[in-house]
Amino acid sequence: MKKSLSLLLIGLLILGLVAVSGCTDTAGTTGTDDETVSEMPVYVVGTEPYFPPFEYADENNSNEIIGFDIDLINAIAADQGFEVTWKDLEFDALIPALQSGQIDIIASGMTITEAREESVDFSAPYINAGxxxxxxxxxxxxxxxxxxxxxxxxxxxxxxxxxxxxxxxxxxxxxxxxxxxxxxxxxxxxxxxxxxxxxxxxxxxxxxxxxxxxxxxxxxxxxxxESYGFAVRTGNTELLNMLNEGLANVQADGTYDQITDKYF
Known part of the structure; x- marks a missing residue:
């Protein structure tokens, strides 16, 4: 009787260890997936959404910003593996917001000029706009x-x-x-x-x-x-390289042309 009871207890103990082990593995896998999602960079993009067709409020949903710049940045983000959130600012507040760290990128039909290049770093030009x-x-x-x-x-x-x-x-x-x-x-x-x-x-x-x-x-x-460019803080070469690489890729694969046809 004691022997049978001992064998039963051993069996239950083994089953318990297996169950605990299984739970630990599952939890570990889920944690890894969550960490992968959370590790995707998220950048704040500043824009002045009163500048159609580059950025403006959707007539069907005033809370949603649409436009050429919006679609282009979203395409670049998808190509480079980062996410963006959008921040609505007055145009002349964009560069100060970038410099102070409130935003990471300016995408707002901003012309590349020598004066602005003293304050920010510009991407390669993405459209000619005289x-x-x-x-x-x-x-x-x-x-x-x-x-x-x-x-x-x-x-x-x-x-x-x-x-x-x-x-x-x-x-x-x-x-x-x-x-x-x-x-x-x-x-x-x-x-x-x-x-x-x-x-x-x-x-x-x-x-x-x-x-x-x-x-x-x-x-x-x-x-x-003149030409437009996306702007980042001076010295932020990692983000600037991603913008330039992503822009080149979406121009090469036809995405840029699709966006251009949509808005122009």
């Missing part, structure tokens, strides 16, 4: 840049269009520059006569005209040639 001079559709006084003497320019604050307007004012060609936060505010100011002209990125101006015919018109589309 400056265009536009006026209200019913404005027949301004036919080209030769007709802007004494006129008032309305521009987006912090943009290269604003910088160009400042330059033209310094040259004595325009009398005043009004700075507003968003492109939509700029267009409204042209409509109500607060300003005579605006200088803005050609693709953005063309996109607005195609969606809102009869509101403004372009009178000069070659004010200045």
């Amino acid at each position: 400056l265009a001079l536009a006026v209200a559709a019913n404005n027949n006084d301004i036919q080209s840049v030769d007709d802007i003497q004494g006129k008032v320019a309305v521009v987006q604050q912090g943009s290269t269009g604003a910088a160009k307007a400042d330059e033209l004012k310094a040259q004595g060609l325009i009398s005043e520059v009004i700075y507003l936060a968003h492109v939509s505010d700029v267009i409204m100011s042209l409509q109500n006569g607060r300003g005579d002209l605006t200088i803005n990125d050609l693709p953005v101006t063309n996109a607005f005209i195609s969606q809102n015919p009869g509101v403004i018109k372009i009178v000069d589309d070659q004010i200045q040639s």
Whole structure:
């Protein structure tokens, strides 16, 4: 009887050890999977979502930001194995936010300039976007840049269009520059006569005209040639290399062309 009881206890002990071992292995496997998921880098991308077709609120869901830059960054992230979250900021707050560590990447139709390169590191250019001079559709006084003497320019604050307007004012060609936060505010100011002209990125101006015919018109589309780039903090070569490699890959595999066709 004692022998049978001892054998029974030994058997139960062995079964218990096997069960514990099995639970330990399963838990270990699950932990490994969770760690793999959690180890994927997540970068905060700053954008000013009032700049169609590059970034703007979805008309069907105002809480969702869509656009060319959004799709392109998401494609690069998928190619390079990282995730992104988006942060809505005013355009002129993007570089300070990047420098202070609030965001990791700027993707907001930002033109590569020497002045900005002193504050951030830019990726390879991802699109060519020159400056265009536009006026209200019913404005027949301004036919080209030769007709802007004494006129008032309305521009987006912090943009290269604003910088160009400042330059033209310094040259004595325009009398005043009004700075507003968003492109939509700029267009409204042209409509109500607060300003005579605006200088803005050609693709953005063309996109607005195609969606809102009869509101403004372009009178000069070659004010200045320029390119957009994604920006990271100065010295963040690891992230910069991922952006450049991912951009090259999505350009090579046709993804970039698909995104371009979608928005342009």
